[in-house]
Amino acid sequence: MGMAPTSTVFRDETFRDDFTFKNSPETVLRAPFPFDQDEYMYSVNMELHEAGEKGTAFEKPFDVDEHYVAEMRDRALVLEEDPMRCQSLPHMTLAGWDTLELLMENLSESYPEWFVLTRDGNNWHWINRPLDIDQKFVFGDESTLPYGPMEYITRQVQGDFAILDERDDNLWMDAGMVTTQADWSLDFDIGMNFMEWHAPVPLAHEKGIFKRALKYLMSIQQGNPARRLNWTMTVNPRLDTSPENYHQWGVENTQVTADNVADKLFLRIELQTLWRLPRSNAILFPIRCYLLSMRDISTVPKWAKRFHRVLKTLPPQLSEYKGLDNYRQTAVDYLLQFDDGGETTLGTAPE
Amino acid sequence: MSSETIASRPVYGSLAPVESNYHLFIADDHGGAAIVELAQHLSSDFWTNCEIIYINSQPNSASDHSDAIEALQCSKFYLGASIDAARGRISNSLNRAKMGTQIYLAGSEQLLNVSTMLVIEAGYDHRSVQTEQRGSLARRVQCVHCKGITPDVITQPTVCSHCGLLLLVRDHYSRRLAAFQGVNINAEYPDDIPETVEAFV
Numbered sequence: 001m002g003m004a005p006t007s008t009v010f011r012d013e014t015f016r017d018d019f020t021f022k023n024s025p026e027t028v029l030r031a032p033f034p035f036d037q038d039e040y041m042y043s044v045n046m047e048l049h050e051a052g053e054k055g056t057a058f059e060k061p062f063d064v065d066e067h068y069v070a071e072m073r074d075r076a077l078v079l080e081e082d083p084m085r086c087q088s089l090p091h092m093t094l095a096g097w098d099t100l101e102l103l104m105e106n107l108s109e110s111y112p113e114w115f116v117l118t119r120d121g122n123n124w125h126w127i128n129r130p131l132d133i134d135q136k137f138v139f140g141d142e143s144t145l146p147y148g149p150m151e152y153i154t155r156q157v158q159g160d161f162a163i164l165d166e167r168d169d170n171l172w173m174d175a176g177m178v179t180t181q182a183d184w185s186l187d188f189d190i191g192m193n194f195m196e197w198h199a200p201v202p203l204a205h206e207k208g209i210f211k212r213a214l215k216y217l218m219s220i221q222q223g224n225p226a227r228r229l230n231w232t233m234t235v236n237p238r239l240d241t242s243p244e245n246y247h248q249w250g251v252e253n254t255q256v257t258a259d260n261v262a263d264k265l266f267l268r269i270e271l272q273t274l275w276r277l278p279r280s281n282a283i284l285f286p287i288r289c290y291l292l293s294m295r296d297i298s299t300v301p302k303w304a305k306r307f308h309r310v311l312k313t314l315p316p317q318l319s320e321y322k323g324l325d326n327y328r329q330t331a332v333d334y335l336l337q338f339d340d341g342g343e344t345t346l347g348t349a350p351e
Numbered sequence: 352m353s354s355e356t357i358a359s360r361p362v363y364g365s366l367a368p369v370e371s372n373y374h375l376f377i378a379d380d381h382g383g384a385a386i387v388e389l390a391q392h393l394s395s396d397f398w399t400n401c402e403i404i405y406i407n408s409q410p411n412s413a414s415d416h417s418d419a420i421e422a423l424q425c426s427k428f429y430l431g432a433s434i435d436a437a438r439g440r441i442s443n444s445l446n447r448a449k450m451g452t453q454i455y456l457a458g459s460e461q462l463l464n465v466s467t468m469l470v471i472e473a474g475y476d477h478r479s480v481q482t483e484q485r486g487s488l489a490r491r492v493q494c495v496h497c498k499g500i501t502p503d504v505i506t507q508p509t510v511c512s513h514c515g516l517l518l519l520v521r522d523h524y525s526r527r528l529a530a531f532q533g534v535n536i537n538a539e540y541p542d543d544i545p546e547t548v549e550a551f552v
Contacts, residue, residue: 084498185495191527192359199359200523210358243495243534247516250538326539 010069010130016077021237021291027066028296032057032271033348034229038309040318042204044212049227049273057271060110061225062103062157063288069130071158071180071239078179078240079155084187085242086151088163088175095163095175096150097140098277099284103153128156150175159271159288162186164194164217166281171217173197174282180239180289182232182268183246183323202317217283222276230270232322233331237266237291256327261334262295265327267307294334300350304338311335359524363463363484368393371453372400376425377441377466379406379434381486382458383416390423402427402444406437406462414486434465435502441466445473454480459487460551461502461529468529477526488551492520493530500530507550508536517544520551 013020023031052058057065078085088096104126108117116127122139133156137144145152154161154177163175170193178186189197194214195205204210220226234241235252256265269290274283298304311324312332319328345351356362366385368374374397378386383405390398403425407417417430429444431437448454454475456466463482471477490504492511499513508517511533518533525532537543 185532187498188493188495188523188525188528188532192525196359196524199357200521205358245496247496247535247538250535251541253539 009066011066013067013070015070015074015237015239019236019238021067021070023292023296024066025299026055028292028299029350030056030065031290031292031296032229032269033292033300033303033350034231034269035303035306035310036346036348038306038344039313040310041315042207042209042318044209044216045228046213046216046226047228049225057288057290058227061106061273062110062286063271064107064111064114064158068158072131072156074239075155075177075179078242082244085179085244086154086177087186087190088148088150089191092150092163092165092175092280092282093142093148095165095277095280095282095284096148098280098282099161099163100149100153101139102275102277102284103157107157131156151177157286159286162285162287163277164283164285166218166283169218170194171214171283179242181242181287182230182234182270182289183241183243185243187244200321202321203315217274220274220276220283222278225273225275227271227273230272232268232270233324233327234266234268234291235264235327237293239289239291253323253326256330258330258333261327261330262298263293265294265331266291267294267297294331298335298338301338302344302351304335305340305342306344308332308335308339309344357522360522361463361467361482361524361526363482366455366457366481366483368397368455369453371451373449373452374401374455375444375448375452376401376403376405376455376457377462378403378420378456379458379462379486380408380414380416382456382462382483383407383414383420385457385483385485386423387416387419395424398423398425401425402429404429404431404437404441404444406431406434406458408433434462438465438469441469442473445469445475448473455483456480457483458485459489460484461487461489461491464491464524464526464529467526471526490520490551491530492518492533493525493528494518494533496535500528501533504531505549505551506547508545508547509533 015021057063104117107115114129118125124137124139126135142148160180161177162173164171165174172193173189176186195210198210235256271288273286277284297307311328319325366389376386403420405420407415407430421428429440456463467477470480492501492504494511496516497514501512508519511518516535517537519536521532523532
């Protein structure tokens with residue numbers, strides 16, 4: 001895959017080694033801030049994935065932002081080191097084609113200046129200008145693409161992707177592209193059902209969250225995608241916080257200090273969307289990651305106040321599960337200076 | 352233990368033979384007692400359409416039920432020395448099994464786990480298999496870092512037999528790999544070596 005020189009639109013930056021990742025002020029403001037109130041607890045926070053306001057991450061069905069080219073470069077590096085981050089069980093190829101179609105259609109409609117899809121029956125022509133890709137292929141014929149259909153297209157779209165097969169009243173994670181994950185292993189979890197792959201999450205099972213979420217997911221129909229937000233925190237703007245490499249990056253969790261917290265510690269937001277696929281009846285589950293440094297958050301008064309309160313009151317089991325214990329207090333101390341104790345308005349918008 | 356379990360961890364039951372044209376039992380060590388106990392409630396006809404694969408890892412010990420099982424005179428009997436040694440034989444029997452064959456697993460958690468994996472590989476639904484846990488709770492552990500599987504793990508934490516990292520053995524379990532997940536326990540504080548305790552016996 002050729003990588004075009006980065007333009008003024010797409011930042012030339014890294015998510016590893018020298019960590020040159022940075023958000024522009026506009027990208028900070030359009031982030032999908034996940035807290036609509038001053039405390040956080042699990043909930044089935046699903047809503048329809050409808051087009052949102054201009055200048056938000058919800059404006060288009062699949063958000064492409066200034067980090068696009070650099071993220072795709074990072075994904076290619078991960079896959080070069082560990083190709084098992086992309087796996088598909090044998091019965092999932094049709095769902096892979098569904099995925100390719102959904103993503104190509106949406107990207108070319110949302111961003112015609114960057115992506116062009118031309119179709120003549122099964123003869124397709126795909127142009128991806130930011131990544132300098134020009135590919136003619138036969139839809140449904142794997143031999144005409146350099147990778148399987150899911151791998152081919154998800155090497156060109158930000159965020160992780162899981163594909164869930166529906167059978168026996170459950171959803172089975174039978175395929176995925178996972179390189180920007182919050183510490184879970186596709187290689188271990190592939191083939192598990194919805195309850196099984198969420199097994200390690202504390203508190204939510206007891207609250208019946210997953211039972212209700214599963215029911216909601218299975219009711220999703222083609223053309224009516226849904227979304228929810230999830231979050232954790234990450235030290236350094238590292239996209240690939242995989243369990244596979246945890247023995248290498250884990251030590252960074254202990255390196256946050258009062259002096260470096262503003263630029264070293266990040267709120268990691270996951271915009272999860274859910275799409276029923278037409279031929280396979282599987283569900284595509286993209287998990288798009290947004291990183292906001294503590295300094296980024298401090299530039300939005302409402303978010304700084306609210307995140308201070310959320311972190312301060314977070315139940316200890318959640319803090320431990322999300323791996324925040326090493327630096328949570330340092331973050332709370334830093335954010336305190338931005339919290340005047342005043343009321344915050346409802347909703348997630350920056351005001 | 353059941354109150355602490357998590358959703359990916361298998362739940363085992365007790366064997367209850369059902370009507371079928373053929374029965375396939377896979378058992379090891381103390382699991383043999385489950386078969387012998389069943390025999391007390393079944394007519395001897397039952398064993399005429401029945402295959403038993405019994406793994407006897409400690410011959411002539413309290414866990415050796417091979418004589419009593421052989422005495423059932425089932426239509427096909429195989430005595431194996433270890434799960435690994437019997438894997439090909441188990442798969443062979445599963446692949447030859449006719450439609451409607453009822454599968455029963457009894458014994459150590461590793462026997463149940465590996466056999467279930469082989470059952471799935473042979474194209475069966477894991478839920479159609481009956482299981483009963485007897486004896487060792489030693490675990491097969493997959494190191495999430497190097498992907499190597501360490502069998503017979505009884506301690507928490509444990510050392511990966513492939514890459515040498517010290518692993519926290521989680522309850523998170525993969526049926527496909529027949530393994531629990533092991534994650535480096537001292538990645539954040541490399542000098543912090545927790546005490547090793549016997550946890551899975």
